[in-house]
Amino acid sequence: MTRPHASRKHQVLVIGAGAAGTSVAASLLRQRPGLDVGIVEPGDVHYYQPAFTLVGGGAYALAKTARPQAATLPDNAHWIRSAVIELDPDNQQVVLCDGRRVGYDILVVTPGLKLDWDGVEGLKETLGRNGVCSNYDPSLAEYTWRCIRSFRGGRALFTQPPAPIKCAGAPQKIAYLAADHFRRNNLSSVSEVSFLAAAGALFSVPDFVPPLEQVARRHNIDVRLNHNLIAVDGDRRQATFAVTGGEGGPTTIVESFDLLHVTPPQCAPDFVRNSKLADAAGWVEVDQHSLQHVRYDNVFSLGDASSLPTSKTAAAVRKQSPVAAANILARLSGRPGDASYDGYTSCPVVTAYGKVMLAEFIYGGKVTPTLPLSPFKESTFYWHVKKQFLPPFYFDYMLKGRERDIPHRPQR
Ligand SMILES: Cc1cc2nc3c(=O)[nH]c(=O)nc-3n(C[C@H](O)[C@H](O)[C@H](O)COP(=O)(O)OP(=O)(O)OC[C@H]3O[C@@H](n4cnc5c(N)ncnc54)[C@H](O)[C@@H]3O)c2cc1C
Incomplete structure (x- = not known):
């Protein structure tokens, strides 16, 4: 059977120029400058999403999280300013939203995940109004801070949907910042702060649960697990939760x-979920160590869209990208790739203004700090790392495909 006509073809085609797509493309081009790399990306702006929590807490300017896409993409990559709507791995092609087909030798699937705002009834109608805010969209993060700053007492609810979500610590970070802000403004006695999560535990790695429970207790936050937000009535200021696990x-x-600070339900993008590359849950089904697709060996995936069984963060992408790049280059040279990802991810849990507990771990929930500091203690040093060091490190080092690294080690 002949292939459908493709308007162009690239040696390596990357879908999505976020944290993962940009860093892999940059790494490939740094190591092999003559490589023909195409990147499909519809957005004009690249956001540093990890700082959205600080924007919502009034501790960081939104403008500093954004850079023009043209400035973050590698110079010698071909930017295809469009969106993919269909994957056709049998013909080694993708279909763009204008109907054009683009062919490839190697495909890198990194379109991130879909924020399912429609997954909560009534949410979209009231987002950005009636005290309903979310740090998960740059156009809304500043409204979070307006809500926190203008709060004069009453009930503040912070929600977390079922896993997986990007940065599983983000929903609780903003609850801690809000509670800390209320305390600093003598509002604690007139405020009731609740954190309602669909999960059955405050954090996915058991070792971090007791120290985080202590943080929540210190802030007098009422933690309610197994509570999943299903509907919001903004005008009446009422939120409905499905509660499981009760007798x-x-x-x-x-x-x-x-x-009400909402973290929306999250899932794989539709065009991924409906493709032959998806696993049963909709994510791109890759080997958890090689990042290579389990059925199509010329397809790789990393970042939020992948099936990798670890927490979805930019920190995880930083460790995945060199592995993907090495295995892609090996395949282009006709050799088997032997680079392996160990599941490393990290979550700087902001526990108050000026305080961060840095949770770093690998597959199996094994705690693996990079620096010889207790991962279970709140630290001012890590606050400065998060606020001052990581944003330029992300834009000017990681996105440029630079990979030198301090190894993480199992906690002794
Ligand atoms: C509030 C919040 C707090 C966070 N905190 C942290 C933190 O403290 N630490 C941390 O490490 N991580 C954090 N993260 C998570 C981190 O930002 C993500 O895990 C990371 O950006 C994932 O990278 P990605 O490339 O997979 O996806 P993204 O960076 O989301 O990039 C996906 C790209 O694909 C593009 N795309 C989408 N659909 C298509 C399509 N159809 N065709 C072509 N392109 C498409 C998008 O426009 C986007 O540019 C946080 C995220 C949020 C929202």
Whole structure:
């Protein structure tokens, strides 16, 4: 059977120029400057998403999280300013939203994940109004800070949907910042702060649960697990939660609020979910060590869109990107790739203004700090790392395909 006509073809085609797509493309071109790399990306702006939490807490300017896409893409990559709507791995092609087909020898699938705002009834209608805010969209993060700053007491609810989500610590970080802000403004006695999570534990790695529970207790935050936000009535300021795990079976409860910070449900993008590359849950099904697709060996994936069983963060991407680049270059040379990813991810859990607990771990939830500091202690040093060091490190080092690194080690 002949292939459908493709308007162009690249040796390596990358879908999505976020943290993962940009760093892999840059690494490939740094190591092999003559490589023909195409990147499909519809957006004009590249955001440093990890700082959105600080924007929502009033500790960082939104403008500093954004750089023009043209400035972050590698110079010698071909930018295809469009979006992919279909994957056709049997013909080694993707279909763009204008119907054009682009062919490839190697495909790198890095379109991130989909924020499913429609997954909570009534949410979209009231986002950015009625005290309903979210740090998960740059156009809304500043409204979070307005809500926190103008709060004069009452009920503040912070929600976390079922896993997986990007940066699983982000929903609680903003709860801690808000509670700390209320305390500093003598509002603690008139505020009731609740953190309601769909999960059955405050954090996915058991070792971090006790220290984080202590942080929540110190802030007097009422932590309610197995509570999944399913509907919001912004005008009446009411949120409905599905509650599981109770003795009487699943039920729903309605909570009133003055401030509601929502982390939306998250899933794989539709064109990935509906493709032959997806696993049963919709993510790009790759080997957890080689990052190579389990059925199509000329396809690789990393970052939020991948099936990698680790927490979805930019920190994880930093360790995945060199592995993907090495294995792609090996394949282009006709050799088997032997680079291997160990599941490293990290989450700088902001526990108050000026304080961060840096959770670093690999597959199996094994704690693996990079620096010889206790990972379970809140640290001012890590606050400065998060706020001052990591944003320029991301834009000017990681996105440029630079890979020198300090190794992480199992906690002794
Ligand atoms: C509030 C918040 C806090 C966070 N905190 C942290 C933190 O403290 N530490 C940390 O390490 N990480 C954090 N993260 C997570 C981190 O930002 C992501 O895990 C990381 O950006 C994932 O990289 P990615 O390349 O897979 O996806 P993204 O960086 O999201 O990039 C995906 C790219 O694909 C493009 N794209 C989408 N659809 C298509 C399509 N159809 N065709 C072509 N291109 C497409 C998008 O426009 C985008 O540019 C946080 C995220 C948020 C939202």
